[in-house]
Amino acid sequence: MNKPTIKPAFIPNLVCNIFGHKYEVSRKVTYHVKEYQCANCKKQMTTNSNGNLIPLTPKFERINSVLERIYNRKVMRLQEKSYASSIN
Known part of the structure; x- marks a missing residue:
């Protein structure tokens, strides 16, 4: 007789299904765009242009990477x- 085994990934998914996800910020792309990851099931989300949470797909990963690079260059240029203006 084979006993069914419970996979370790089943428990976090069960917790998220019952109580909901516990999202934590995993990466700050810009001031208003962030990437989130669930502490239990490791599901990843990001914010879209309207500020809503959407699943983090490879397309949005690339968009966030480019957006972060542009944002960092802008911040460095402003600094x-x-x-330079404080020295003069």
């Missing part, structure tokens, strides 16, 4: 500009 250099403010530093």
Whole structure:
């Protein structure tokens, strides 16, 4: 007789199905765009242009990476500009 085994991934999914996901910020892309991951089942979400949570697909991963790179360059440029104006 074979006893059915419970897979370890079943328990976190069960907890999320009953109580809902416990999302934590896993990455800050910009000031208003963040990526989230559930602490229990490791499901990943991100914010869209309207601020709603949507699943993090490969397409949105690429979009967030490009957006983060553009945002970081902008911040660096503004910091250099403010530093240069404070010296004069």
